[in-house]
Amino acid sequence: MKPGTKPKPTHLKLIEGNRGKRPLNRKEAAVPAALPAPPPHLTADALEEWNRVAHWLRRIGLLSEVDRAALAAYAQAYGRWVQAERAIAKMAEKDQLTGGLMIKTSNGNAIQNPLVGTANKAAADMMRYAAEFGMTPSARSRISAEATSEGADPADRFFS
Template identity: 45%
Template sequence: MRGRKPKPTALKLIEGNPGKRPLNGREPRPPTSLPTCPSHLSAAAKAEWKRLARMLNEIGLLTQIDRGVLAAYCQAYGRWVEAEKKLAVTPPILKTPAGYVQVSPWITIANRQVELMTRLMGELGLSPSSRSRLAVDVQSGPDLSEWGL
């Protein structure tokens, strides 16, 4: 696939369809009920799920079909938290048994999880730049009734 990723119709409606292009009336419409938290997530990941899931669902950015992407974000968050806790009690530079100096593997893990979280934040509207493109009334959520949501 070439070019920009297509923007979901629900997101275009939230933004007010700034490009004024025709909306895709045949786009799949997943159930809008709140997905359940996967049981395999770590404790920190489950806490992050609880913090985000309801808010994202209330503004129309999280549906049943989005469970996997939010779970991936939350698990990356949980692993990042774990790596940061380990870094707080271990040195960032280690000496191997052979006498070589190397960067702590926890730094590599933390950095990788932040990269993954950053990519997924854009998908979920969790970054300041992705949020700046939205105009949502958080109290009542977006009016998607015309679109069937």
């Protein structure tokens, strides 16, 4: 893999304009939009998030069968984040002083609750995956996608 920034997909260059005036990759793989089935290993929270975003991503043409693992990773990171935040909130009910953010070690020292690190890591992972699918405000500002209608030729939006 070459170092540097990730290359922009050709369909995004067509939508945004080819500012660098570099030749377009005419041999780039074209993947049809589809709604993959969620993998069975997703937690309940992850499955709920999958169902919330998958139809939307499919409708705007940003999801295909090949994206199943990436969307599953996003959904699972979301589920892990929610689970950690719920556990912190439950601990906060008993700990008015630190709100569950700190715990005491066996030596009596106060340290950051490991769940905070878990929540932070899951949130960071979730946001990284979300940006790949255009699910953050800054990511959406860089793309322009239109809803795809069933049976329509995707090239029509560029040539009609």
